[in-house]
Amino acid sequence: xxxxxxxxxxxxxxxxxxxxxxxxxxxxxxxxxxxxxxxxxxxxxxxxxxxxxxxxxxxxxxxxxxxxxxxxxxxxxxxxxxxxxxxxxxxxxxxxxxxxxxxxxxxxxxxxxxxxxxxxxxxxxxxxxxxxxxxxxxxxxxxxxxxxxxxxxxxxxxxxxxxxxxxxxxxxxxxxxxxxxxxxxxxxxxxxxxxxxxxxxxxxxxxxxxxxxxxxxxxxxxxxxxxxxxxxxxxxxxxxxxxxxxxxxxxxxxxxxxxxxxxxxxxxxxxxxxxxxxxxxxxxxxxxxxxxxxxxxxxxxxxxxxxxxxxxxxxxxxxxxxxxxxxxxxxxxxxxxxxxxxxxxxxxxxxxxxxxxxxxxxxxxxxxxxxxxxxxxxxxxx
Amino acid sequence: xxxxxxxxxxxxxxxxxxxxxxxxxxxxxxxxxxxxxxxxxxxxxxxxxxxxxxxxxxxxxxxxxxxxxxxxxxxxxxxxxxxxxxxxxxxxxxxxxxxxxxxxxxxxxxxxxxxxxxxxxxxxxxxxxxxxxxxxxxxxxxxxxxxxxxxxxxxxxxxxxxxxxxxxxxxxxxxxxxxxxxxxxxxxxxxxxxxxxxxxxxxxxxxxxxxxxxxxxxxxxxxxxxxxxxxxxxxxxxxxxxxxxxxxxxxxxxx
Ligand code: SF4
Ligand code: SF4
Numbered sequence: 001x002x003x004x005x006x007x008x009x010x011x012x013x014x015x016x017x018x019x020x021x022x023x024x025x026x027x028x029x030x031x032x033x034x035x036x037x038x039x040x041x042x043x044x045x046x047x048x049x050x051x052x053x054x055x056x057x058x059x060x061x062x063x064x065x066x067x068x069x070x071x072x073x074x075x076x077x078x079x080x081x082x083x084x085x086x087x088x089x090x091x092x093x094x095x096x097x098x099x100x101x102x103x104x105x106x107x108x109x110x111x112x113x114x115x116x117x118x119x120x121x122x123x124x125x126x127x128x129x130x131x132x133x134x135x136x137x138x139x140x141x142x143x144x145x146x147x148x149x150x151x152x153x154x155x156x157x158x159x160x161x162x163x164x165x166x167x168x169x170x171x172x173x174x175x176x177x178x179x180x181x182x183x184x185x186x187x188x189x190x191x192x193x194x195x196x197x198x199x200x201x202x203x204x205x206x207x208x209x210x211x212x213x214x215x216x217x218x219x220x221x222x223x224x225x226x227x228x229x230x231x232x233x234x235x236x237x238x239x240x241x242x243x244x245x246x247x248x249x250x251x252x253x254x255x256x257x258x259x260x261x262x263x264x265x266x267x268x269x270x271x272x273x274x275x276x277x278x279x280x281x282x283x284x285x286x287x288x289x290x291x292x293x294x295x296x297x298x299x300x301x302x303x304x305x306x307x308x309x310x311x312x313x314x315x316x317x318x319x320x321x322x323x324x325x326x327x328x329x330x331x332x333x334x335x336x337x338x339x340x341x342x343x344x345x346x347x348x349x350x351x352x353x354x355x356x357x358x359x360x361x362x363x364x365x366x367x368x369x370x371x372x373x374x375x376x377x378x379x380x381x382x
Numbered sequence: 383x384x385x386x387x388x389x390x391x392x393x394x395x396x397x398x399x400x401x402x403x404x405x406x407x408x409x410x411x412x413x414x415x416x417x418x419x420x421x422x423x424x425x426x427x428x429x430x431x432x433x434x435x436x437x438x439x440x441x442x443x444x445x446x447x448x449x450x451x452x453x454x455x456x457x458x459x460x461x462x463x464x465x466x467x468x469x470x471x472x473x474x475x476x477x478x479x480x481x482x483x484x485x486x487x488x489x490x491x492x493x494x495x496x497x498x499x500x501x502x503x504x505x506x507x508x509x510x511x512x513x514x515x516x517x518x519x520x521x522x523x524x525x526x527x528x529x530x531x532x533x534x535x536x537x538x539x540x541x542x543x544x545x546x547x548x549x550x551x552x553x554x555x556x557x558x559x560x561x562x563x564x565x566x567x568x569x570x571x572x573x574x575x576x577x578x579x580x581x582x583x584x585x586x587x588x589x590x591x592x593x594x595x596x597x598x599x600x601x602x603x604x605x606x607x608x609x610x611x612x613x614x615x616x617x618x619x620x621x622x623x624x625x626x627x628x629x630x631x632x633x634x635x636x637x
Contacts, residue, residue, distance in 0.1 A: 354499075368447070369486070369502070376462035376500055 002259050003192045005222075011058070011198050011251065018053075018205025019091045025051060025207060026095055031154045034096035034119075036081060037104055038271040038298055039126055041143065041291045043281065045100065046166035046209070047158045048150040053092045054204030055099070057081035058249040060362040062089055069114065075333045076362040077246060078107045085118050092205075093119070098153045100146075102126040104302040105335055122149045129304045130296050140292040147288070163287045169209050174277040176216040177203075181274040183223045184266040185320050188236035190227040193265020194256050200272045201248045237262060238381045241320060243269040243313060243343060244327040245336050249362045254328060257371060263378050267320040270328070271300055275312045301335035309339070310346050317351055324354040324381045326374070331361040354381055383637070384433060384440045387628030388424055388455065389464065390448030393484035393511070394595065395420045396622050399433055400629040407431055408622055417448025425454060441636035443628040447485055456636055461624055466490045466497025468627025469593050472617050477589035480581055480606070480614070481623065482573075482596040484511040489581050501583055509576030511595050513545050517569045520552055521562065528566050529601045535563030537571040548572065570605060578609040590614040593623035 009017075026032065031050035035042065045052040057080025066083030084090035093099075099121040103109040115121045124142045127135040147158050180199070183191050199219070206212045240263045247255060247270055258265050269275060276298055282290040299308035316322070325347045329337050340357050347355040356377045360366055384406070389396045390413055399407040409427060413420050421444075425435055435442050435454045444452035445464040452458070461481070469479035470492040479490040487510050491499040503509050518528040538555055542548040555565050581590070590612055596602050597620030607614035619626065 372447075372460050372462075373502060376460040376497075379460060379463045380497060380500075 002194055002256065003190070004195055005219075008195065008198075009202065011202055011248070014198075014202030014205050018207075021205075021207060022051075022053065022092065022095050030207075031097045031156075032092075032095050033150075033154075034093055034099045036099075036101055036108070038276050038300065039102045039104060039124075039295055040100055041146070041295055043163060043166040043170050043287075043291060044143070044146055044150060044158070046169065047162040048154050048156050049162075050097070050150075050154055050156075051207040052100075052204075053096065053207070054201070055081060055084065055090065055093055055096070056246065056248065057084055058201070058251075058362075059084075060249075060364075062087050063362065065089075070111065073332050075105075075107050075245075075330050077249060077330055077333075078111050080249065080362060082111050082115060085115055098122060100124070104300070105333070107332070120153065122146070122153070126302075127296070128302070130308075131305070136292060136296060139296050140289055143288040143292050160287060164283070167281045167283060167287055167290065171280045171283065173209055173213050173216075174280055176213045176220070178274050178277040180216045180220045181268070181277065182319075183220060183227075186227050186231065187239070187321050188231050188234050189239070189264045189266045190223050190231045192259055193240075193242070193268070194251065194259055196265070197247060197251055197255055197268065197272065200268075201251075237264045238323045238378060239264050239266045239321055241267040241269055241313075241316060241322040241325050242273075242328060243325060244340070244357070245330040245333050246271055247328050248272065249330070250328060250360055253360065253364070253367055253370060254326070254358060254374070257367075257374055258326065258378075261371070261375050261378055263324075263381075267316050267322060269309075269313050269316050271298075274316070275299060275309075301339040306339065310342060313343065313346065314351065317347070317353065322353065324377060325356075326377065327355070327357040329357055329359045331359060385629045385632035385636070386428065386433065386435060386440055386442040387464070387468075387625040387630070387632060388421070388442065388444045388449075388452055389446040389461070389622075389624035389628060390417050390420055390444065390451065391446045391484055391595075391624070392448075393515075394621070395424060395446075395448070396625040397424050397428065398622055398625040398629045399428070399431075400626075400633060402633055405626070405629075407433070408619075408625070410621070413448060417451035418453075420448060421452045421454075424452075441632040443632040443636070445624050445628045456632070459628065459631060461488060462490055462497050462500045464624045464627035464631065465593060466492045466500075466627065467495070467630050468623035468625065469591050470495050471626060471630055472593070472619055472623060473589060473591040473615060475589065476587070477591055478581065478584055478587040479591050479593055479623070480577060481594040482509075482511055482577055482592070482602075483594045484515070486510055487577055487580060489584050491584050491587065499584060501580055503576070503580060509573055509580065513548070513573055514569065514596070516545060516549060517552060517566075520549060521556075521566060521569075523562075523566075526599075529570065529599050531563050532566040532570040533601050535561065535565070535567030538564050538568035540568050540572040570602065574602070574605045574609050578606060581610060586612065591620075592616045593620045595621055597621060 034055040042052045062083025065087035066079040102124045281294040385400045387398045444455035449458045481488045487503045489501040597616045
């Protein structure tokens, strides 16, 4: 049973609606930058007067097209993203004036080299770790280089004022997003994790940041009221936290199932979750440095070492009163698959909570097995 | 009051009737192509034996891969909880239960009589009963003959992680004139290694307990225990662990 609002719009509806809006924006001369990852400093795109749009592949459909060029044994997110581009079936890719990407995991960065043959792709050189002596410096240089690239490609000028405004605007969006996520801390949770996950991914198709903020604030207020009126003091279902790889592509297969099988999905410790929202960009210093610092702090498994992820996870387990952790590992994602060793140890030994990893891809072939595992996990929590 | 546990696996459907103190009936039926039909057969079978699943005097829990097809069950639970419960009852205590089933292999750690952790093999059927079945077919023998042959052989190495490729490896070994004993020994060895590898991801317990269809085969249990470096217990009722667990849980939860 899912608690969805009456006017709930699923991801594919939101994605479709976005097409028309984006087309209008393009016709009015707006520039569009396609992005894939939480490491992308979207403030720079906004400061360049362009709109960022997420192109992260969440569907199974374009994978066969991608497998003509990419190895089969590759993360479905990478195959799906490339498949949309190469088969020319994603209007957002089509409308993008350029692609902005980063050297995150090996699969992605090598895929971007191929994507560059389809459309100009600027790949920022993200350092492989935060602790290296040159990490911050080189990432800062990458910010400066990005300014030049955007100015050239989009035929514009980025002023420091524009950038400061964009930083303030995005910080406000982060706060609104975080407040929305934190509804999940209420017990029993008045919101479906399916809705949280859908809104976060669909938000990428709303091109006006002010509008995004307004939508989030409105929904948060509604949910708070709903909690007071209908949930407070009632018993709670088991509370699950999702961690690991991006979960948008397995939203129906895993997130929906967890809730239908009797638990509440209350928190996401992955790249669409609060971890990146909590941490704002400093507003009182060199904006390029502030951006470099903030985006280097993101604790994705592509960073080595990455103890900050465990710290953030620990905080979330407490704040969201979590009863069990399910980690999503997309097939062939090495960084998360390896880091799951540490996550499992931390969750089970230090936090004393049940943990389960689900390795899966975007296909429907393992739905039965996934269901059995989730059911068994919930029976154990019970 | 009677408590019925039904475990519909991919190859066999096991049923146990428990009266609160003793097992008063047990039987196995092959799972046909439709688990719904199998569930119907079980109902008839039970009725003939004098148990009416619809009466107020019985409580039924269904488990296994066909569990949702048992429409007359009062509750459904996964194989994990049921095998954990049943296995620990048979084992008379805590430990790690290794269930090598037709479709998947499960490793279940039981503490204080309940399943607390589990692992299942991924999508692939290597390391499951299915793998042995497919290979036995390929060799033109039944499963018991395959084990009998294997005991006399010196295992060849089968390196493929995937049943489909492993099958072609076996075919090429047959072509290369390797003896049937050595090939079958290699087949058993490959399943044993895979199961042991999966089991090694859970902490080593005081006792391992092998359940599921393959538990009936002493040679398999022996090889597994050599691989794990620890005793692996089996018992005649091993195949019924899931059904027994379901019946016991019915007695516990559905009084
Ligand atoms: S998981 Fe890491 S690399 Fe992948 S999109 Fe998220 S932040 Fe980027
Ligand atoms: S899920 Fe893993 S393999 Fe896939 S793109 Fe993200 S980091 Fe790379």
